[in-house]
Amino acid sequence: MSYVPSTGAQRREMLEALGMSDWRELYRDVPAEMLLTEPLDIPEGMGELEVRRAVSAMAAKNTRFDTILRGAGAYDHYIPSIVRSVTSKEEFLTAYTPYQAEMSQGVLQSIFEYQTMICQLTGMEVSNASVYDGATAAAEAAGMCRDRKRRVTLISAAAHPDTINTMRTYCYGAGEELRVVPAKDGKTDPAALEEMLGPDVASFYVQQPNFFGLLEDGEALGRLVHQAGAMYVMGCDPISLGVLKTPAEQGADVAVGEGQSLGLPLGFGGPYLGFMATTKKYMRRLPGRIVGQTVDSAGERCFVLSLQAREQHIRREKASSNICSNEALCALTAAVYLAAMGPKGLAEAARQSMAKAHYFADTLTAIDGIELAYPGPFYQEFVTTAPRREEILSALEAQGILGGLPVPEGILWCATEKASRQALDRAAAIVREVLSK
DSSP: OOOOSSOHHHHHHHHHHTTOSSGGGGGTTSOGGGSOOSOOSOOOOOOHHHHHHHHHHHHTTSOOOSEEOOOTTOOOOOOOHHHHHHHTSHHHHTOOOOOSGGGOHHHHHHHHHHHHHHHHHHOOSEEOSOBSOHHHHHHHHHHHHOOSSOOEEEEETTSOHHHHHHHHHHHHHHTOEEEEEOEETTEEOHHHHHHHOOTTEEEEEEEESOTTSBOOOHHHHHHHHHHTTOEEEEEEOTGGGGTSOOTTTTTOSEEEEEOTTTTOOOGGGOSOOEEEEEOGGGGGGOOSEEEEEEEOTTSOEEEEEEEEOTHHHHOGGGOSOOOOOOOHHHHHHHHHHHHHHHHHHHHHHHHHHHHHHHHHHHHHHTSTTOOBSSOSOBSSEEEEOOTTHHHHHHHHHHTTEEOOEEETTEEEEEOOTTSOHHHHHHHHHHHHHHHHO
């Protein structure tokens, strides 16, 4: 069966125009040993119904958990049905890069609204049109902070390991240096940070809440960074900003983060999006695109690509970033989610996540042998010690519960607004039963 849309007669006509009699003559400059002389050793094709049965059988092997108590960068939040309803419209789902503003007003407006909401969420003055994911956003932020005299980037050891590794890869590729600031009791050690803030340091990155779920003293860390003349980059959980101080209020120069929580399902790791926002002072350092609002020749409101670092495309050796695109559909999803939830809804999701995490922590630590690994306030994640950790996680999995993430200190647990009190009590009962044996 041929999937070439032209007919046999049309192909013969084209070959005649080229002075050829057979399509194989098109490959006459290819060495004979490189040509395929026999059909590929692959199974015969299947009909649509057969394919559906085969794929459904594969999907049936997946495990779907009724309760998810694991976060570590990807979170099981409730997604209003309107989010998928809007983002699945073909006008958005199949939209291409909006270079031609007159043909792309809908997509440009959706990006502009997304940027506006990210600024409102972070307290910053300007946002780009998103980047690939949260770790990429952190690495790109480090790049935009460097100058000729300051080439060293600092990052807290309490940040997500994937973010540390991504930033290390970026620094290595750029010939720059990444130094990790030690953690103490699960949080950034301010004394170590102060000692490491030399005249060659361009920026410091801290995650708020950090990888262990703990709340850092963001304002105090920011003051140390600015006193040393460096820039302050804060990675943040976007839903937590419904109840916590914004990065701007904590003194950050750049706010970045993973936008998966904003209406994107877990999806086995993606696609997600990275958000980036900063002050007007550093607007021209932002990588990627910025969509702006203006008026057309008739005085009507319209949208355009305002800023885009063209050297990323045509003068790559001078570019400070290799970001040339954005996660537009994921950014649209985040915008629809934020619009649907509104300030009150977002704050309620954050409050419930925080309250349920604290309830679960109290319930677990009432069990003999379970203790909090680190002191201090936390948001929706926390680390406990965990004797017989593998048995605990296996027992939970057998009951349709995805337990926390194994970490050297024990288990990193997470509870979002989707976790009911009954489910948390049931999980704690399973842990108690395992440890009582």
